[in-house]
Amino acid sequence: MLTNPVHPQSLDRAPAPGTAQPAGTHFASAERLDEQQLNEQLAQICDHPVLGTLLKTVGGLVAVLNEHRQILAINESLLGYLGIGSADTLLGLRLGEALRCPHAGEMAGGCGTSKYCSTCGAAVAQAVALHHHRSAERLCAVDVMRGDKLRPLFLRVRATPLELDGRQLILVFIEDVSQLQQSALAERAFHHDLNNTLTSLLCASEALATAQPGDPAATSAAEVLHLTKRVVRELELQRQLISATVDNLRPLHTATPLDTLFEELRRLISHHPSSRGKRTTITRPQAATTVRAESTLLLRVLGNMALNALEATQPDGEIRIKAEITPSAVIFQVWNETPIPPEIARRIFQRNFSTKGILGRGLGTFAMKLIGEQLLGGSVGFSSSALEGTTFYFSLPI
Template identity: 30%
Template sequence: MSDIAYYPDTPGNDETPCNPDILEEHNRIKKEFAADLIESVPNPCFILNKNRQIVFYNEALAEAVGEKRKDRILGRRPGELLRCCNSRTDLCGDSVACVQCGALRAIQTAMTGKKSEEECTLLANKDGKVKGYTFRVNASPIKITKKQYFIIHLTDLSDIKHKEMMERFFLHDLLNAVNGITNTGTLIKIDATKKEQKELASMIIDRAQYMANEINAHRLFISAEARQLELHNEPVEVSGLIESICAFYNNSLLAKDKNISITSNVDELKLITDKRILHRIIENLVKNAFEASPENGVVKVQAFERDNKALFKVTNQGAIPMTVAHQIFRKSFSTKGTGRGLGTYSVKLFTENYLRGKVWFDSSNEDGTNFYVELPLSPAGEELAANPCPRNRGT
């Protein structure tokens, strides 16, 4: 927001001194209201009167719009000050396009006596150049000297939204490229006449599929973090799902580098859940178990029914120090260096926020480390099919 400046040719934004009535309101509020309180707010914050005109503001707003002269801030409506393109021909809030404005909706809700939070996308114009912004707008009614006003907080989400959009586009394009590699490797393998060529093509396919798996896992995590992940429940046979994960990691570099083996002990267990999410939960626990295992260690995966719930248990022979144990599920915490630490956090996020389950662990030098995930056998109102569901060989 630092490059937004006052826009003098906007309707209502002439360069004459501000209205004496507005200045009087400003001075009265400054006298009666705790000015230090609004200044303590790090984000742009301002107070509107019933006409949606700014009558008080903090320094953060002045810095954001690049304007120090209060006569060019007081009396303006928010869109006029922020140089919204719709305020070039109409007063802020009066154009047809303003009906869709999140900031206007938030302010109008506050005018009914309720607090409100909305997201506002704004197209600004500076020196003939257009730039888009996204704000989170918080609006609340407030009484000062027995008169009704409305206090507004702005949080600039532009960089966050831009990053999210670019990340989605990047992952989408990257996945398309990886799928292209898989398809090419498959064609090479079909046409190969020599054993060495077939083995090389198989390696290409395996690595491309691994990359695709990681990309899809990251996309799922991003959606979950943004609270945009939609559940797709279906019958899942647990033995097939765990079998596919174990087979994958038995052939992975994690296993070969440390000569780690993986075993599973799974009862005939079926549940209704989102197979993609359950796969990521168990996969993350198994991956963490491999990374935490000593050389020549064993990772064990178990699944069984207990108290009408599905219980998953992933064990490795390493122990978690007490200094680390209380930080295990924290986001971005990792003992493996910077840029890590989403594994156990994502397990907790997926399990407790989406699958209505619980996750916990115990660890000791004698028994190693055990991670547990407990899930309902079916969401409320859904019943398991009487016939066994088909074996699941992965996602």
């Protein structure tokens, strides 16, 4: 675990692989096999067919540890990851010592014994496997020495107990998720900072909108306030969509007139680049109708349908949007003349699937399904053929 890293020379204080038990620990046992015991143990397992096959066939970064958390075997992938040519230099060391964790040299007992080790995911996973005889997976943030510099790593470590010829061992599987963690942190930081900016904008626009009622500037400020509130809600929704965890999202269901909804939709798509040179026909129900749903979420579903239709439409083409009222539901429909190829239609609602072949795409139709069905309680689907074009529909219970 990383915090207050020490100078790389402190690693020289880590005990040699074959030393007896040093005194003092803040977490795991400091005991090690002495040199003779370690060599005997290595001789017993070095040609073991089970371990040999395991290390050759299991993908990823794998190490075999003894009951004192000392390395007995390591696969080629982990050896390459550590940048070490021969496993002989690692045998008898502990995982943190092999990784060159700065805290591995803070105590005479080495890796697992410093005051930082009780919060180290790798150390905790090994302790659970040893003392509770069950597999454990933990995340481990560690700064490791690479040359004379510290490099931050974020590892997923899984420790699994293994009894072999009456001897207790630990299989350790390591996955470097540093890049995923960095992306997740950047994403959270972006949402956090943007939310702070929007909060300030929200307060400022509220003040402007109420300062001079009837004044044109106040009217413009009211529009800014309206749009800002929508962006704030969209931001929260997008955070949920990216993680695909919607259980904690509580839709604010309110009565929304269809006329108001269609006007919002018209404003949304009229300035979008996809609408240039194309016609949008909106057919509204003759009778005034109100739906009970969160307008931001409903607009997100219909907006995605409309923009997808516009993107699929050729210049001078047309899309048609309408709503049909039935005794039990309002059925929204968005039509365009372009059919969807069968191979794409089969995966149209799959998350991360996109016809554009670009990383980060593939949320539009997935978002329709997720919001429309899980959050709004409706039904999202489509029909497509060469004769009739493509129609996406959203049926929302009344």
